[in-house]
Amino acid sequence: MKRKDKVSVITLGCSKNTVDSERLMRQLQLNEIDFTDEPNDADTVIINTCGFIEAAKEESVNTILNAVELKKQGKLKKVIVAGCLSERYKAELRKEIPEVDVFFGTEDYEGIVKEFGGELKYELLGERVLTTPSHTAYLKISEGCDHPCSFCAIPLMRGGHKSKPMDELVKETEFLAKNNTKELILIAQDTTDYGKDIYGKKALAELLQRLSEVDGIEWIRLMYAYPSRFPTEVIKEIADNPKICNYIDIPLQHISDDVLKSMRRGVTGEQTREIIKRFRDMIPDITLRTTFIVGYPNETEKDFEQLCRFVEETEFDRIGTFTFSVEENTTSYILGDPVPQEEKERRKEVLMEIQKDISLKKNSKFLNKEIKVLVEAVEGDFYISRSYRDAPEVDGEVLIRRKNKELNIGEFYNVKINDYNEYDLFADIT
Secondary structure, eight states, X not given: OOOOOOEEEEEXXXXXXXXXXXXXXXXXXXXXXXXXXXXXXXXXXXXXXXXXXXXXXXXXXXXXXXXXXXXXXXXXXXXXXXXXXXXXXXXXXXXXXXXXXXEOOTTOXXXXXXXXXXXXXXXXXXXXXXXXXXXXXXXXXXXXXXXXXXXXXXHHHHOSOEEOOHHHHHHHHHHHHHTTOOEEEEEOSOXXXXXXXXXXXXXXXXXXXXXXXXXXXXXXXXXOOOOTTOOHHHHHHHHHXXXXXXXXXXXXXOOOHHHHHHHTOSOOHHHHHHHXXXXXXXXXXXXXXXXXXXXXXXXXXXXXXXXXXHHHHHOOXXXXXXXXXXXXXXXXXXXXXXXXXXXXXXXXXXXXXXXXXXXXXXXXXXXXXXXXXXXXXXXXXXXXXEOTTOOTTTSOOEEEEXXXXXXXXXXEEEEEEEEEOSSOEEEEEX
């Protein structure tokens, strides 16, 4: 018998792309289309691209070119390109890389499945083939974004905000829970806008409550929450609901009023401080994660120093820092890129050094305390785990020394912290 052609999906970029690829892979599976995790074993590769910033675009283009080279060598039959970069630059890519067989935009599951002679199973679009460890899964609750941030190209690639109906998200969560998912990580371009388009109001608090009722889900983590007009009922739901981690990722980007205004963030420095105070007043042990952009065109040295003081005073639990990237067709494009890359990198390094000391101080407070962790893997002499303070891939870990007791991957345990550094905690099983 002639074997069936195998398909490999290569996912680039953020966790939102991961969910898209997982949904596509399930649709391929439902159509009895074979796929493989290894591109070298495939006949066709589907590259789910990212087009967010320059470095991501470069990675996407290089991945496409590598696949095209394999096709030229006869090691691949077909190269399919999808996702954000393809959505944004389809015409240019088709002209520059004609060896690609077909281009699709974002979330065009139907078109891709039809390319293989299959049919989209609409009623099963919430089902996925997880590429994360099964005990942890991302749940994308909406698509696109309505915010006019000057530096961001996401609306160009993903369009305006579109919430996914609550019943569908509950059904998707039930599917994940039946497949051993215990930690649910809510993601979107902006999670706090959830529901406004289909329910006439922001409905994130209600969604959190309904998802927490799904049997098997023990942790729910909230990411990508926009700070402007943050709904107080969401803070209350986090505080009152034991299944929701006392953790929030709230990208602030800056604190200077001049920079925030130019960024078109819809929030002032004072309002930013107020929302942080509200979080800490209502949830004293809240873990706050944020991200900042340094080297924005109108960021002066004075603005940067203000940002540094803000980070020192606020003592976030986690921060990520990005250097400004010029994106065509965004409103900041006309400002150019006057801050040299070397200066951007210096500012990034300064900010992260400040955070390193804060992280060490924060971690020291857990010495000799007991916390609940989710075990992820085994590496050498340690079990690798995460606490409620730690989102996968972007935050720290809790390293449990391996002794006589065997621990199961994907299970929760109570541990006692016996040491720490700037990034991680070290523990023994209790």
